[in-house]
Amino acid sequence: MQKIIIIGAGLCGTLLAIRLGQRGYNVQMYEKRGDMRKQGVEAGRSINLALSHRGLMALEQVGLAEAVKKYCIPMHGRQIHTLAGTTFDSPYSGRPQDYINSVSRSTLNIALLNAADEMDHVNIVFNHKCNGVHLDAGSANLTNIATGESFTDQGAIVIGTDGAGSAVRRSMMAQTTKLRFNYEQSFLEHGYKELTIPPGPNGTYRIEKNALHIWPRDEFMIIALPNLDGSFTVTMFHPYGGTYGLDNLNTKEKVAAFFKKFFPTLIPHTPDYLEDFFKNPTGTLGTIRCAPWQAYGRTLVMGDAAHAIVPFYGQGMNASFEDVRVFDDILGENEGDWKKIFMEFQAARIENAKAIGDLALDNFHEMQDKTNDAVFIKKRNVERQLEDQFPDYYSKYSLVTFQPKLPYAEAMARGRKQDEFLMELCAREENPDLEKVMEGIRALT
Amino acid sequence: MQKIIIIGAGLCGTLLAIRLGQRGYNVQMYEKRGDMRKQGVEAGRSINLALSHRGLMALEQVGLAEAVKKYCIPMHGRQIHTLAGTTFDSPYSGRPQDYINSVSRSTLNIALLNAADEMDHVNIVFNHKCNGVHLDAGSANLTNIATGESFTDQGAIVIGTDGAGSAVRRSMMAQTTKLRFNYEQSFLEHGYKELTIPPGPNGTYRIEKNALHIWPRDEFMIIALPNLDGSFTVTMFHPYGGTYGLDNLNTKEKVAAFFKKFFPTLIPHTPDYLEDFFKNPTGTLGTIRCAPWQAYGRTLVMGDAAHAIVPFYGQGMNASFEDVRVFDDILGENEGDWKKIFMEFQAARIENAKAIGDLALDNFHEMQDKTNDAVFIKKRNVERQLEDQFPDYYSKYSLVTFQPKLPYAEAMARGRKQDEFLMELCAREENPDLEKVMEGIRALT
Numbered sequence: 001m002q003k004i005i006i007i008g009a010g011l012c013g014t015l016l017a018i019r020l021g022q023r024g025y026n027v028q029m030y031e032k033r034g035d036m037r038k039q040g041v042e043a044g045r046s047i048n049l050a051l052s053h054r055g056l057m058a059l060e061q062v063g064l065a066e067a068v069k070k071y072c073i074p075m076h077g078r079q080i081h082t083l084a085g086t087t088f089d090s091p092y093s094g095r096p097q098d099y100i101n102s103v104s105r106s107t108l109n110i111a112l113l114n115a116a117d118e119m120d121h122v123n124i125v126f127n128h129k130c131n132g133v134h135l136d137a138g139s140a141n142l143t144n145i146a147t148g149e150s151f152t153d154q155g156a157i158v159i160g161t162d163g164a165g166s167a168v169r170r171s172m173m174a175q176t177t178k179l180r181f182n183y184e185q186s187f188l189e190h191g192y193k194e195l196t197i198p199p200g201p202n203g204t205y206r207i208e209k210n211a212l213h214i215w216p217r218d219e220f221m222i223i224a225l226p227n228l229d230g231s232f233t234v235t236m237f238h239p240y241g242g243t244y245g246l247d248n249l250n251t252k253e254k255v256a257a258f259f260k261k262f263f264p265t266l267i268p269h270t271p272d273y274l275e276d277f278f279k280n281p282t283g284t285l286g287t288i289r290c291a292p293w294q295a296y297g298r299t300l301v302m303g304d305a306a307h308a309i310v311p312f313y314g315q316g317m318n319a320s321f322e323d324v325r326v327f328d329d330i331l332g333e334n335e336g337d338w339k340k341i342f343m344e345f346q347a348a349r350i351e352n353a354k355a356i357g358d359l360a361l362d363n364f365h366e367m368q369d370k371t372n373d374a375v376f377i378k379k380r381n382v383e384r385q386l387e388d389q390f391p392d393y394y395s396k397y398s399l400v401t402f403q404p405k406l407p408y409a410e411a412m413a414r415g416r417k418q419d420e421f422l423m424e425l426c427a428r429e430e431n432p433d434l435e436k437v438m439e440g441i442r443a444l445t
Numbered sequence: 446m447q448k449i450i451i452i453g454a455g456l457c458g459t460l461l462a463i464r465l466g467q468r469g470y471n472v473q474m475y476e477k478r479g480d481m482r483k484q485g486v487e488a489g490r491s492i493n494l495a496l497s498h499r500g501l502m503a504l505e506q507v508g509l510a511e512a513v514k515k516y517c518i519p520m521h522g523r524q525i526h527t528l529a530g531t532t533f534d535s536p537y538s539g540r541p542q543d544y545i546n547s548v549s550r551s552t553l554n555i556a557l558l559n560a561a562d563e564m565d566h567v568n569i570v571f572n573h574k575c576n577g578v579h580l581d582a583g584s585a586n587l588t589n590i591a592t593g594e595s596f597t598d599q600g601a602i603v604i605g606t607d608g609a610g611s612a613v614r615r616s617m618m619a620q621t622t623k624l625r626f627n628y629e630q631s632f633l634e635h636g637y638k639e640l641t642i643p644p645g646p647n648g649t650y651r652i653e654k655n656a657l658h659i660w661p662r663d664e665f666m667i668i669a670l671p672n673l674d675g676s677f678t679v680t681m682f683h684p685y686g687g688t689y690g691l692d693n694l695n696t697k698e699k700v701a702a703f704f705k706k707f708f709p710t711l712i713p714h715t716p717d718y719l720e721d722f723f724k725n726p727t728g729t730l731g732t733i734r735c736a737p738w739q740a741y742g743r744t745l746v747m748g749d750a751a752h753a754i755v756p757f758y759g760q761g762m763n764a765s766f767e768d769v770r771v772f773d774d775i776l777g778e779n780e781g782d783w784k785k786i787f788m789e790f791q792a793a794r795i796e797n798a799k800a801i802g803d804l805a806l807d808n809f810h811e812m813q814d815k816t817n818d819a820v821f822i823k824k825r826n827v828e829r830q831l832e833d834q835f836p837d838y839y840s841k842y843s844l845v846t847f848q849p850k851l852p853y854a855e856a857m858a859r860g861r862k863q864d865e866f867l868m869e870l871c872a873r874e875e876n877p878d879l880e881k882v883m884e885g886i887r888a889l890t
Binding site for chain 2: 176177181183184185186187189240284286
């Protein structure tokens, strides 16, 4: 079978390697970082993720869904923490099987690496940096970071799953004019900073275990996701500018005063927040889009390398895993014709990647501004009742998160129409008649 | 006075150097290409340009407007060539002073280089490639292309006027995360190809001299601009794909058949079109946007390096020259504080650069699809009458092209509102009453 070079052994690349290995291809993977199974994980890099139906569907395809579920903590909805200190729940749906899963990035990546290592035809080499790809040749230039030695490896094709800072994509960018390479990178004026809620006594959870916690404060927001050991990973999404902005929160006094004012009920749960705040790096929040995703039928990018998104829909990893599933479906029907496979893959995915990128940006604003809003809360309640009573009703969130067979672009279009209709209705009517609401929604779609 | 390093001695950079030299700064310019006064100009690179009021206003600031006008051929409007072989005129405005000027890129650049050379404090070095800028240091690394020797030059600041492929901007891009550098490059699915209408007998013009000629054919378009020697530079704007696309026009037979079908009346004027078509390179048509334009108060990009646009409003050079004028105004009020100057310059220009980029894309569609359209032609006639009779009426085109004190963004907003109003009116009414139309427009703005 042909040799396939994969650059980047993160979540997307490793899942792809497993699937291609199952199909019998000879897979050679190169990863810039060291083997996380031996040397631990870099700090401050989004520690846990929300795995949901689309990601699970791709894991099922390779037979790993059940194994991965053992590392997952179900989150059935958002728990909102108000400034006044009260909390309330905002379930993701009325359906019990529709929940998302908090999972550790490194645990999941290690599970995938172990599965890939067990395959005869998959070889993973760590500490090798990709310097560039010969786009029309199916070969990549690499440097062994330990020895400094550089060499070129030749395959039938090269696939870049090397993330937002993709070296493979950079090789495409270097042929901008020839490929008419469209590219966009845009950053939010917010960054993120990770803090920790440690486990309670005897590994108990200090706050509700099975929820995604949110402390929405208009332009600031903190969230927390549970870990298996009883701790929570806390993420501040925070503007750089302004009085309380990251650029200005430059002393422990200022940070302490800020937390007392806006997050007083969180402080007892985060004993090390001041140390964490100054020790952990600030991450940026960017969206990356490009086209084409392929060059000459020999080079392809997928996952974050093709479409990095902001984390506010919890769909980054799910979208990348879905890439692998869709790629595999197309590969199955067109084996032998890489150009056709690459073109069809791009055609199938590019609008959907754009849609989930847009949805993630929308959700950034929704999570900040609206989780406290009376009409929005009422709309979520109406939606939950609709989901309880009408099997054919799915909120936008449910369409995106729990309907893996519906492409993101369609989920977005249908979801936005519904949202508009429901927000207007909830602003206008005190007690909407659910039957009539559902009739209206059916008429929309 | 401080030393300023300018990368790129094209139109924008040279004008900037002249102005900074007039202010007494020590200007050191580096240009990758050779001196066009000694070695001629690369072929196939947009030979002539439309200079209009905004560009002239900037040239006036340095005292060169009158000198440059000698090289200009006024174009009072578009002359449209229909497929049937008829022509009709579509003047740019009803006001005789409102015309645009066809000028040779190299002639204009040489005039600016000569003016810069005459200044004691401006030094221009050719054949020097910028490898990168130390963004926070005001220094640039350069390679002398002739000797291969590399060195670093230190100034107070570095300004990149090195065009769409800017090396200075690439240094900003390399600090993507630190600068949260937003960047976008997008290409049309059309390219361009230059052909020539040679002079007629005794340097006469084979077609109307004082017009911008257009042969609109829906998805194809050819334009021609006059040169001083009686020739015209002809530019095909043409899709890459499709039956008649550039990728498919790969034999002389196909090109000849294509021209016979769509541009039969042009063929007699372009005796060498088949040779030109295969000899000249195909140019891409791209838009580039980025933010920030400055880093650390030490490095700035302007002109195409900051905001390359497609050529369909004839405003690329004008926008770059306007950058220099606005920069100079801000410099005059804030001398000594580069960071403030750079920030204010960006704040003053970035929305306007976005607007002219959008307008140029709009005009691409207008020139292709609408110059043949009956309602559009009627609207242009109504507009010309309005411009004749009402001194306070300016079409969108006039606002953008002939009102240099009105920022592009305002011209766009006002122009779009008017266009919508007039198109609707012309679709509806046979003979609109001009007084009433003007009342309606005044009410809009």
